[in-house]
Amino acid sequence: MSINKFLIIDGNSLIHRAFHAIPQLSTSDGIITNAVYGFTNMLFKVLQKIEPDYIAVAFDKGKITFRHASYADYKAQRKATPPELRTQFPLLKEVLRHMRIQTLELENYEADDIIGTLTNLAESQGIESVVLTGDRDALQLVSPRVRVLLTKKGITEMEEYDEGRVWDRYGVSPTQIIDIKGLMGDTSDNIPGVPGIGEKTALKLIQEHGTLEDVIAGMEKLPTRWRNKLLEHQDQALLSKQLATIDRQVPLNIAVQQFKWQGPDYPSLLDIFSRLEFKTLVHSIIDKAGGNNKTGALPGQAAGSQNELDTHNVEYQKMSTEEELEQIRYAAGASGVAALELTGTREAGINYAALSNDTGGTIYLLSVREQTGALDTIADICADPQVKKICADGKEALWLLHRHNRTLRGLGFDTRLAAYLLNPSQSQNTLADLALQYLQLVLPAEGEAAAAARVDVLGRLEQMLHQKLVDTGMDRLYYDVELPLVSVLADMEMEGVAVDPQILCSMAEETGQQIDSLVLEIYRLAGEEFNINSPKQLGDILFNKMGLPVVKKTKTGFSTDASVLEELASSHVIVDKILAYRQLAKLKSTYIDGLFGLINPTTGRIHTTFHQDVTATGRLSSSNPNLQNIPIRLQEGRRIRRVFIPHQPGNLILTADYSQIELRILAHMSGDLNLISAFKQGQDIHTRTAAEVFNVPMEQVTPEMRSRAKAVNFGIVYGISDFGLSRDIKVSRAEAGKYIRSYFERYSGVKEFIDRKIAEARDKGYATTLLNRRRYLPDISSRNRVTRAFGERTAINTPIQGSAADIIKLAMVRIHNELKKRQMATKMILQVHDELIFDVPPEELDTVKNMVTEYMENALQLDVPLVVDLKLGPNWYDVRKV
DNA sequence: GCGAGGCC
DNA sequence: GGCCTCGC
Numbered sequence: 048m049s050i051n052k053f054l055i056i057d058g059n060s061l062i063h064r065a066f067h068a069i070p071q072l073s074t075s076d077g078i079i080t081n082a083v084y085g086f087t088n089m090l091f092k093v094l095q096k097i098e099p100d101y102i103a104v105a106f107d108k109g110k111i112t113f114r115h116a117s118y119a120d121y122k123a124q125r126k127a128t129p130p131e132l133r134t135q136f137p138l139l140k141e142v143l144r145h146m147r148i149q150t151l152e153l154e155n156y157e158a159d160d161i162i163g164t165l166t167n168l169a170e171s172q173g174i175e176s177v178v179l180t181g182d183r184d185a186l187q188l189v190s191p192r193v194r195v196l197l198t199k200k201g202i203t204e205m206e207e208y209d210e211g212r213v214w215d216r217y218g219v220s221p222t223q224i225i226d227i228k229g230l231m232g233d234t235s236d237n238i239p240g241v242p243g244i245g246e247k248t249a250l251k252l253i254q255e256h257g258t259l260e261d262v263i264a265g266m267e268k269l270p271t272r273w274r275n276k277l278l279e280h281q282d283q284a285l286l287s288k289q290l291a292t293i294d295r296q297v298p299l300n301i302a303v304q305q306f307k308w309q310g311p312d313y314p315s316l317l318d319i320f321s322r323l324e325f326k327t328l329v330h331s332i333i334d335k336a337g338g339n340n341k342t343g344a345l346p347g348q349a350a351g352s353q354n355e356l357d358t359h360n361v362e363y364q365k366m367s368t369e370e371e372l373e374q375i376r377y378a379a380g381a382s383g384v385a386a387l388e389l390t391g392t393r394e395a396g397i398n399y400a401a402l403s404n405d406t407g408g409t410i411y412l413l414s415v416r417e418q419t420g421a422l423d424t425i426a427d428i429c430a431d432p433q434v435k436k437i438c439a440d441g442k443e444a445l446w447l448l449h450r451h452n453r454t455l456r457g458l459g460f461d462t463r464l465a466a467y468l469l470n471p472s473q474s475q476n477t478l479a480d481l482a483l484q485y486l487q488l489v490l491p492a493e494g495e496a497a498a499a500a501r502v503d504v505l506g507r508l509e510q511m512l513h514q515k516l517v518d519t520g521m522d523r524l525y526y527d528v529e530l531p532l533v534s535v536l537a538d539m540e541m542e543g544v545a546v547d548p549q550i551l552c553s554m555a556e557e558t559g560q561q562i563d564s565l566v567l568e569i570y571r572l573a574g575e576e577f578n579i580n581s582p583k584q585l586g587d588i589l590f591n592k593m594g595l596p597v598v599k600k601t602k603t604g605f606s607t608d609a610s611v612l613e614e615l616a617s618s619h620v621i622v623d624k625i626l627a628y629r630q631l632a633k634l635k636s637t638y639i640d641g642l643f644g645l646i647n648p649t650t651g652r653i654h655t656t657f658h659q660d661v662t663a664t665g666r667l668s669s670s671n672p673n674l675q676n677i678p679i680r681l682q683e684g685r686r687i688r689r690v691f692i693p694h695q696p697g698n699l700i701l702t703a704d705y706s707q708i709e710l711r712i713l714a715h716m717s718g719d720l721n722l723i724s725a726f727k728q729g730q731d732i733h734t735r736t737a738a739e740v741f742n743v744p745m746e747q748v749t750p751e752m753r754s755r756a757k758a759v760n761f762g763i764v765y766g767i768s769d770f771g772l773s774r775d776i777k778v779s780r781a782e783a784g785k786y787i788r789s790y791f792e793r794y795s796g797v798k799e800f801i802d803r804k805i806a807e808a809r810d811k812g813y814a815t816t817l818l819n820r821r822r823y824l825p826d827i828s829s830r831n832r833v834t835r836a837f838g839e840r841t842a843i844n845t846p847i848q849g850s851a852a853d854i855i856k857l858a859m860v861r862i863h864n865e866l867k868k869r870q871m872a873t874k875m876i877l878q879v880h881d882e883l884i885f886d887v888p889p890e891e892l893d894t895v896k897n898m899v900t901e902y903m904e905n906a907l908q909l910d911v912p913l914v915v916d917l918k919l920g921p922n923w924y925d926v927r928k929v
Numbered sequence: 930g931c932g933a934g935g936c937c
Numbered sequence: 938g939g940c941c942t943c944g945c
Contacts, residue, residue, distance in 0.1 A: 231945090578944090578945080580933095580943085580944055580945070581944080581945055582931090582932055582933070582944095582945075583932095583945075584945090601931080601932065602931080602932095603931070603932080606932085606933095607932085607933085608932075608933060608934085609933080609934075629933080629934080630934090632943090632944090633933085633934060633935070633942095633943075634935095636942085636943055636944080637934090637935070637941090637942055637943060638935085641942075641943080658940095661940080662939060662940065663938095663939075664938080664939060664940095666937085666939065666940075667940095668939085668940055668941070669940085669941080670940095670941060670942085671941095671942095672941085672942085673935085673936080673940080673941045673942065675935095675936060675937075675940075675941080676934090676935045676936035676937085676940080676941065676942085677935080677936075678935060678936080679935095679936075680935085680936080684935075709937090761938095764938075765938040765939090766938065840938065841938070843938085844938040844939080845938080845939095847938085848937090848938065848939065851937095879936075879937070880936080880937045880939090880940095881937065882937085
C-alpha cells in the first residue's frame with residue numbers, strides 16, 4: 048500500500064502569486080477574479096500531480112502576530128494588500144469550500160506556522176507531507192517525510208525540494224536555512240540579521256560551524272571583520288533567527304483525519320464557477336463528471352486512472368509502423384499544414400514529435416528515441432517549405448532539429464511571437480501561458496499527453512491569434528517581418544561569434560592584478576578589510592566610518608553609485624580608487640570571466656540567444672551572454688572587443704550602423720522642416736541643434752554647446768523632462784528648462800509631434816510604430832502625476848525606438864535572404880539595435896558592402912535619407928571607417 | 930529584489 | 938526610453 052499524502056498549501060503566498068501571474072480577469076459585471084482563477088488552476092495542477100489523501104489550505108490571520116511581540120518592526124515594510132486582491136479572498140474561500148478543502152487560520156499566527164504544525168502532525172503519523180508555497184522560508188520544513196513545492200515564475204511551473212535538492216542548492220541542511228537567515232536577515236520581512244553579512248558569508252559560516260549559536264560561540268577564532276560585527280549584533284542575530292523560525296507547535300488541537308479529502312462537491316462547484324464565469328472549468332466538470340457524479344470522487348479516480356479534471360487532455364494516435372509513418376508524410380503533404388510540437392533538449396535532441404494537419408483533427412504522436420524512421424519522417428516534413436508549420440516557439444524547434452543536423456522551412460505561425468505582438472508588455476508567452484490566457488485551458492506538464500495537448504492548442508491558438516493580428520492591423524508586421532526573422536536569428540545564434548581565448552586569458556590575468564592592488568590600497572585607506580562589492584558595507588565605511596558627506600540615499604541605505612562617487616572624489620583619495628575598482632571588477636566579472644565561461648567547447652564560439660518577445664518597444668534583446676552591451680565608451684573596456692574575431696583566418700569583421708536613426712525617424716514622423724532640412728543637407732545634427740538652440744551660426748558652436756545640444760537631442764527621443772536633462776548635463780533645472788523651450792521654438796514640428804503622440808496614446812490606449820507595432824500604455828491615464836508623466840514619455844519614445852527596431856528587422860530579413868539566395872559565405876552574426884555585424888571572406892567584401900548599405904538604407908522610404916556607416920577590421924576592436 | 934553599471 | 942548581468 049502506498050503512503051498517504053497530505054497536501055498543505057500556503058493560501059496567502061499562492062493567491063499573491065496568482066494575482067501577479069494573471070494580468071487581468073473579471074466577470075462581465077466587473078468582479079475581479081484573476082487571483083482566484085490562477086489559484087484554482089494551480090490547485091488543479093497540483094491535485095493531479097500529487098493525488099493527495101489529505102488537503103489543507105492555511106491563511107495568515109490579522110496583521111499582528113506573536114513575532115511582533117519580540118520585534119515590533121517585523122514585516123514593517125510590507126505593502127498593504129491591494130483592494131483588487133483583498134476582495135478575492137472571500138471568493139477563494141468559497142471555491143475551496145465547494146472543493147471540500149479545509150482552510151485554517153489562527154489569530155496571532157502566520158500561515159507558515161500552521162503549515163509547520165501540520166507537517167509535524169503528519170510526520171508523527173507516518174504521513175508524507177507536500178507543502179505548496181511561493182515562500183522559500185518553508186524550505187526549513189523539508190525532511191525525509193516533507194517535501195516543498197516552490198512556485199516558479201508564472202503559475203504553470205513549480206520546483207520540488209527534498210533534502211537532497213536543498214543541499215544541492217544551498218549546501219546546507221534544511222534546518223540550517225534559519226541559521227543563515229539569522230545572520231543575513233531578510234529585507235522583505237524586515238528581519239535585520241547582522242549588518243555587513245550577506246548570503247555568501249552567512250553560508251560559509253554556517254557550513255563551517257553548523258548553527259548560529261555555534262558561530263557565536265566560536266567567534267574568537269573568526270577574522271576580525273566578522274568578529275566585530277557579530278559581537279555587536281549577536282542579540283539581533285539570535286532574534287532574527289527566532290523570527291525566521293517557523294513555529295511547529297501551534298495550538299491547533301486537530302487531527303489529520305479532519306483533512307481527509309472526499310473530492311469536490313460538484314453541483315455547488317459548478318455553480319460558483321459559472322458565477323465567476325470560469326467557462327472552461329465549468330465545461331470540464333460537466334464533461335468529465337457527467338453532471339451526475341454525486342459521490343464526490345474525482346472523475347476517473349474510482350476506476351484508478353488519472354484525475355483529468357483540470358488538464359487539457361486530448362485523444363492522439365501513436366504511430367509506429369512503417370505504414371503509419373508513411374501516412375503521416377502523406378497527410379502533411381496533402382494538407383500543406385502541420386501544427387507541430389517537438390519535445391526534448393538542445394543537448395539530447397528530440398524526444399517526442401506530435402503533429403496535426405487539421406485543428407480538431409487527428410493528432411499523431413511519434414517517439415523519436417524509440418522508433419526508427421520517426422526522426423526522418425518528422426524532419427522531412429519540417430524541411431518541406433510547402434508544409435506550413437505552426438509552432439509554439441519556432442526558433443527552439445530550429446535548434447532541436449539542428450541537433451540532428453536538420454532544419455525547418457516554411458514556418459507559418461509562431462504563437463509566441465503572435466502573442467508578443469498583441470501585447471509586447473506581457474512577459475510570458477509560453478504555450479502553457481497562452482492556453483490559459485486565450486483558451487482557459489491548463490496543459491499537462493510532460494510526456495506524450497502533453498505533446499498531444501499542445502498540438503491541439505496550437506491549432507486553436509493559430510486561428511484565434513491570426514484573426515487578432517488582422518483586426519489590430521499587425522498581420523503584415525507579423526508575416527513579413529517577425530516570422531521571417533525567426534530563422535534569421537536562429538542562423539545567427541547557431542553561427543555564433545568566434546573569440547580568441549588567448550587574449551581573454553591574458554586580459555583576465557592583467558585585470559586581476561590591477562584589481563588586487565586596488566583592493567589592497569582601498570583596505571589600507573579604509574583602515575580595515577571589507578567587501579567593496581557590497582554597497583551596504585561600502586556605504587558603512589564611506590559615510591559612517593570615514594564621515595564623507597551623504598549625497599543621495601536609496602531605499603535601503605546610502606547611495607554609492609558612480610554619480611555620487613564622482614561628486615565625492617575631491618573629499619578623499621579612496622573614492623577614485625573605488626571608482627577604478629568598480630570599473631575593473633565589472634570588466635572582469637561580466638566581460639572577461641563571463642564571456643570565457645560561455646565559450647561553447649564544441650564550436651569554440653560564443654552563441655548568444657536573441658529574444659524576439661521580450662522588449663516592450665519591439666527591439667531584440669540578447670542574453671547568455673548579452674552581446675548587445677559589450678563596452679565601447681571607455682578605452683579600458685573597449686579593448687575587450689579585440690577578442691571577437693572572424694571565423695576564418697583572413698576573414699574580416701564588417702560593422703554597419705545606422706547614423707542617427709532615431710532622430711531621422713523623429714524628423715520623418717514629426718515632419719519638422721528644420722530637422723528634415725538638417726538631415727537632407729547632411730549636417731552634423733548636434734552642431735545644427737546647438738546652432739538653433741543657442742542662436743549662433745554653426746561655425747561658432749563650441750564643443751560645450753554641441754555636447755549640451757546632443758543631450759537635448761537624446762532627451763527629446765526619450766521623452767524629455769527638465770529634471771532628466773538637468774541631471775544629464777549638470778545644469779540647474781531652470782537652465783535645462785530654458786534649453787528645452789528654446790529647442791521647441793526652433794523645432795515647433797517636434798513639439799507638435801510630442802503633443803500629438805501623447806493625445807493619441809491617451810485616446811487609443813496605445814502607441815504605434817511606422818510598421819503599426821503596438822504598445823499599450825495604461826499609465827498614460829493614471830491619476831498619479833508621476834506615473835502619468837512616465838506614460839507620456841513612453842508615448843513619445845516608443846514610436847521612435849520601436850520604428851527603428853522595425854526598420855533594422857526589415858533590413859535583416861532582406862539581407863539574410865539575399866546572402867542565402869546568392870549562396871554567399873558571408874554571415875550576419877550580431878545585431879546591436881542600430882548596427883549589424885558581419886563575418887566576411889575577403890573575396891565577398893565589395894559585394895557585401897554594397898548589399899548591406901543598399902538594403903539597410905532602403906529598408907523603408909522616409910522623408911529623410913537613412914544613412915549607414917560601414918567599418919571594417921581584423922576584429923571587433925580594430926574596425927575603421929570605409 | 931536591489932543597487933550598480935554595461936550598451937543603444 | 939529600452940535592455941542584461943553581476944554581486945549582495
